[in-house]
Amino acid sequence: MGSLAESPKANVLIVGSGGVGTMAAYSLEKGGKARVTAVLRSNFAAVEKNGFQINSLDHGNIQGWRPSEIMNSIPDVSKQHNIRPYDYVVVTTKNIADVSPGVSEIIAPAISPGHTTIALVQNGLNIERRVIEAFPSNPVISGVSFIGATEGPKGTIKHDDHDVLIVGAFKNPNISPDVSETSAKRFVELYGSCAGIDCMYEPDVKFTRWRKLLYNSSYNTVATILHMDTSRMRVSEHIIDDLIRPIMMEIRAAAAAAGVNLPLELIDKMIFADTFEAFFKPSMLQDIERGNYIEFENIVGEPLREAERLGVPAPTLRVVYGMLRGIQWKVREAKGLVKVPTSPGGLKYGGANVKRNVT
Amino acid sequence: MGSLAESPKANVLIVGSGGVGTMAAYSLEKGGKARVTAVLRSNFAAVEKNGFQINSLDHGNIQGWRPSEIMNSIPDVSKQHNIRPYDYVVVTTKNIADVSPGVSEIIAPAISPGHTTIALVQNGLNIERRVIEAFPSNPVISGVSFIGATEGPKGTIKHDDHDVLIVGAFKNPNISPDVSETSAKRFVELYGSCAGIDCMYEPDVKFTRWRKLLYNSSYNTVATILHMDTSRMRVSEHIIDDLIRPIMMEIRAAAAAAGVNLPLELIDKMIFADTFEAFFKPSMLQDIERGNYIEFENIVGEPLREAERLGVPAPTLRVVYGMLRGIQWKVREAKGLVKVPTSPGGLKYGGANVKRNVT
Numbered sequence: 001m002g003s004l005a006e007s008p009k010a011n012v013l014i015v016g017s018g019g020v021g022t023m024a025a026y027s028l029e030k031g032g033k034a035r036v037t038a039v040l041r042s043n044f045a046a047v048e049k050n051g052f053q054i055n056s057l058d059h060g061n062i063q064g065w066r067p068s069e070i071m072n073s074i075p076d077v078s079k080q081h082n083i084r085p086y087d088y089v090v091v092t093t094k095n096i097a098d099v100s101p102g103v104s105e106i107i108a109p110a111i112s113p114g115h116t117t118i119a120l121v122q123n124g125l126n127i128e129r130r131v132i133e134a135f136p137s138n139p140v141i142s143g144v145s146f147i148g149a150t151e152g153p154k155g156t157i158k159h160d161d162h163d164v165l166i167v168g169a170f171k172n173p174n175i176s177p178d179v180s181e182t183s184a185k186r187f188v189e190l191y192g193s194c195a196g197i198d199c200m201y202e203p204d205v206k207f208t209r210w211r212k213l214l215y216n217s218s219y220n221t222v223a224t225i226l227h228m229d230t231s232r233m234r235v236s237e238h239i240i241d242d243l244i245r246p247i248m249m250e251i252r253a254a255a256a257a258a259g260v261n262l263p264l265e266l267i268d269k270m271i272f273a274d275t276f277e278a279f280f281k282p283s284m285l286q287d288i289e290r291g292n293y294i295e296f297e298n299i300v301g302e303p304l305r306e307a308e309r310l311g312v313p314a315p316t317l318r319v320v321y322g323m324l325r326g327i328q329w330k331v332r333e334a335k336g337l338v339k340v341p342t343s344p345g346g347l348k349y350g351g352a353n354v355k356r357n358v359t
Numbered sequence: 360m361g362s363l364a365e366s367p368k369a370n371v372l373i374v375g376s377g378g379v380g381t382m383a384a385y386s387l388e389k390g391g392k393a394r395v396t397a398v399l400r401s402n403f404a405a406v407e408k409n410g411f412q413i414n415s416l417d418h419g420n421i422q423g424w425r426p427s428e429i430m431n432s433i434p435d436v437s438k439q440h441n442i443r444p445y446d447y448v449v450v451t452t453k454n455i456a457d458v459s460p461g462v463s464e465i466i467a468p469a470i471s472p473g474h475t476t477i478a479l480v481q482n483g484l485n486i487e488r489r490v491i492e493a494f495p496s497n498p499v500i501s502g503v504s505f506i507g508a509t510e511g512p513k514g515t516i517k518h519d520d521h522d523v524l525i526v527g528a529f530k531n532p533n534i535s536p537d538v539s540e541t542s543a544k545r546f547v548e549l550y551g552s553c554a555g556i557d558c559m560y561e562p563d564v565k566f567t568r569w570r571k572l573l574y575n576s577s578y579n580t581v582a583t584i585l586h587m588d589t590s591r592m593r594v595s596e597h598i599i600d601d602l603i604r605p606i607m608m609e610i611r612a613a614a615a616a617a618g619v620n621l622p623l624e625l626i627d628k629m630i631f632a633d634t635f636e637a638f639f640k641p642s643m644l645q646d647i648e649r650g651n652y653i654e655f656e657n658i659v660g661e662p663l664r665e666a667e668r669l670g671v672p673a674p675t676l677r678v679v680y681g682m683l684r685g686i687q688w689k690v691r692e693a694k695g696l697v698k699v700p701t702s703p704g705g706l707k708y709g710g711a712n713v714k715r716n717v718t
Contacts, residue, residue, distance in 0.1 A: 225584060226685045234708035235699055236688045242681030272710070276703035315674030322601030323682075326585045329595045340594055344635035349593035351631070 009035040010190055013086045013110050014067075015074065016093035017043060019149030020121060022052055022157045024092055024165075024191070025067045026059065031193030034088075036067040037075070044072040046154035056149075056159035058196040076109035085112035088119055088187060090143075094287070095122040097297035098328065103127075104134035113137050117183040121145050121165070123216055123283075124298025125209055125306065128170040139180040140170045141187060142205045144212050150286070164198040165191060168205035210255040211262055214270045216299045217317065218247040220282040224294060225323050229279040240271060243316065250314040254307035293331050296324035368394040369549055372445045372469050373426075374433065375452035376402060378508030379480060381411055381516045383451055383524075383550070384426045385418065390552030393447075395426040396434070403431040405513035415508075415518035417555040435468035444471035447478055447546060449502075453646070454481040456656035457687065462486075463493035472496050476542040480504050480524070482575055482642075483657025484568055484665065487529040498539040499529045500546060501564045503571050509645070523557040524550060527564035569614040570621060573629045575658045576676065577606040579641040583653060584682050588638040599630060602675065609673040613666035652690050655683035 012034045014025050021038065028034040040047055051064035077083050089110050091103055103120070111118065114137040120127055121143035128140045148161025167188050169180035185201050192199035202208050219230050222243050226233075233239040248267045255262050274280040284294045300321045307314035332338045344350025371393045373384050380397065387393040399406055410423035436442050448469050450462055462479070470477065473496040479486055480502035487499045507520025526547050528539035544560050551558035561567050578589050581602050585592075592598040607626045614621050633639040643653045659680045666673035691697045703709025 222682075222685075225682060226689070228685065228689065231703075232688075232692070232699060233685070234703075235697070235706060236685065237707050239681070239685045239688070240708050242684060243678070271708060276706075276709055277701065316678050319602070319675050319678035322598070323581075323584060325601060326581075326587065326592070326595065326598045329591075329598070330585070330587065333591070338594070340591060342636065344590075344593075347594060347635075348596050349599050349630060350635055 009033055010087040010186070011084050012036045012088045012090060012190070013075070014038045014090045014092060015107055015110075016091060017041075017047075018092070018151045019157050019159065020145055020147055021090075021092035022054070022151070023056070023147055023149045023159050023163060024090060024121065026052075026054065026056075026062075026065065027163065027191055027194040027197050027199075028090075029067055030059070030195075031190055031197075033190045033193050035069075037069040037071060037086075038067045039071050039074055041072070043151070043154040044070065050155060052155050052157060054157045054159065056157075057161065058159065058163055074106060074109050077112055078109070086110055086116045088117050088190075090119040090121060092121045092145075094293065094295045095120075095124055095127050095298050096293045096295050097124075097127075097301070099293055102130060104130050108134065111135055111138060117141055117180075117187070119143055119167075119187060120170075122298075123212065123295060125213065125302035127298050128172075132170065132172050132174075136172070136174045138172070139175065139183040140172055141180065141184040142168050142170050142209065143187075144208045162198070163196070164200075166200050166202045166208050167191070168202045168208060170205060206258070206260050207262075210251065210258070210260045210303075211266065213251050213255075213299065213303055214248050214262065214266060215273055216282075216284075217251050217303055217320075218244045218270075219273070220284045221296070221300055221320050221324060222247070223282045223285040224288050224327065225320070227285065227289075229281050229285075230274045231276050231279045234271075234276065243320075244271060246316045247320065250307065250312070250317050251303055254303055254310065254312045254314060257310035257312045258306055288327060288331070291331065291334060294324060294328055296321070296328060300324060368392055369446040369545070370443050371395045371447045371449060371549070372434070373397045373449045373451060374466055374469075375450060376400075376406075377451070377510045378516050378518065379504055379506055380449075380451035381413070381510070382415070382506055382508045382518050382522060383449060383480065385411075385413065385415075385421075385424065386522065386550055386553040386556050386558075387449075388426055389418070389554075390549055390556075392549045392552050394428075396428040396430060396445075397426045398430050398433055400431070402510070402513040403429065409514060411514050411516055413516045413518060415516075416520065417518065417522055433465060433468050436471055437468070445469055445475045447476050447549075449478040449480060451480045451504075453652065453654045454479075454483055454486050454657050455652045455654050456483075456486075456660070458652055461489060463489050467493065470494055470497060476500055476539075476546070478502055478526075478546060479529075481657075482571065482654060484572060484661035486657050487531075491529065491531050491533075495531070495533040497531070498534060498542040499531055500539065500543040501527050501529050501568065502546075503567045521557070522555070523559075525559050525561045525567050526550070527561045527567060529564060565617070565619050566621075569610065569617070569619045569662075570625065572610050572614075572658065572662055573607050573621065573625060574632055575641075575643075576610050576662060576679075577603045577629075578632075579643045580655070580659055580679050580683060581606070582641045582644040583647050583686065584679070586644065586648075588640050588644075589633045590635050590638045593630075593635065602679075603630060605675045606679065609666065609671070609676050610662055613662055613669065613671045613673060616669035616671045617665055647686060647690070650690065650693060653683060653687055655680070655687060659683060 051066045054062040117139040144166045146164040149159040169184040188201045304317045410425045413421040476498040503525045505523040508518040528543040547560045663676045
């Protein structure tokens, strides 16, 4: 453990060491301005033994790489006095708003009030709300990542789409905007110091997040419901016309009502966003294929609620939301969190067995 | 082949010998007033050799049963002069409006103009339109079936939900309504003569069809999209609240605009329609699990088009329609009818590969 005197580097804790988190750890260390501790879970043993095996578009083939430190649980800075306060806690886990524990609960032991900046490198809208509530005196910053990086066998990362990270400060009403913005800009400096990375400061966080929703609320969700890559949707044509474009138009209208102007040309750009030849499966589809929870509340639920609050019709999003909620219910059942009864007693929609054939 | 003199029985051809068709053949023969010829396809060889093996809730265990005659293709009455004109051609196939050949093309060789009544024992709305167009001088009658009957191994039928058939005449503007109605009533007599069957004449065909759509456009479609039985939907509660009930309400509103009053109580009845303990998978889900086409055009497309024609909002149906169209596209691909190109040249949504990470 270094003291401040020994190490002028920023002290960074990364929570979530799948593809996105591992590449963030790598870039921050490689940039030379940060000392990274990575919290690993399922891959801790593999990485402790052999390090990460990274096959990276931006950085080449890297065998046996390790960040400065790895841990298998969130450190408690109030009890472990040999730990220097974290300057940044970078959260790169999925944001599953409807499943406990939430992000705030998970990271709480590592946060030094009034000091640590919390960087949410996650998808969706309004993800900062609960975090600011839980840590009112800390800067919270937004990272919108366009990297393509996934973990295969434990500790093995395939990084196949260029690392672009757009950073800005969320508005925390309890602290000066200057503090949050300075912290966001410093994070850009730390991250962007690594060669081959595009890390940009963008003060308009709302714009960045709504823009990414154009893709995530449409392709990502419809791919999940239909179990279909984005190239096949484009070949069909009607999936774009019936579903993808209407969703994008609803997001655009909701964003406009929320004061964010997404130019119409962006929609056509987003429709062609994926390289056709990649037959790309968006992240939520990959999650569901692995039996994981889907982060549909922040990607669809929040923009839908924003739209309805602002009086903007979002009929396609509403149905997509209902479908994804049903899909999440199946994941819960598969994980044993929902027990399906064999008889209808006590269920809201259980009783009154009117036979179908006599109705 | 019997002549009219030898056989006073109605001469009936049944097209489609899955569960519904086979049980119709059985009931018509057992009632003693019809001579049935069944057109078999994939199960012809099995049935020719061993007959049908029927395990029936209404009729018990029946081994090696055969209708009066079986054929492996539609007979051509204009060329096979030993065939007495069919009084009824009963169509119990799925009605896949978007896949050729259509019902009219399939049955054409067996229809005697001005004589044969065409009985469509099929789901959905407006299924009679193309048939009346193709056979303007023939009565066309509607059969709405509530039977539960499926074919397992070839020639093996499991009949596990009571046979209820509601019959009425479609309006054929080219012939007297009396002729069509008389033919419908006679069909009820033929079919209902079998003990254990509920076959009813119902003059209000539109009401019967819209009523069944309450179930088919909601449970049947959402089950297909989510791969989920109806009991699990009811356990979740939100799938009923978010999707099933809104669809039923849209169908009810569209029906009202089309002059059909579906009482509100019917919706609650339909929500509880399936026996909870059955964990029932509706027919469209069964179809998709078998890799078969789904009959979504008549079950969702037609009521949606009716709603939009009549100015009734049907936002949920619209999205469900888009999803089902995507699912049907996947079936087409699996059957080799869609060839997915490996490069985007010439596609409407192919080119302009703007990389996602720079948008």
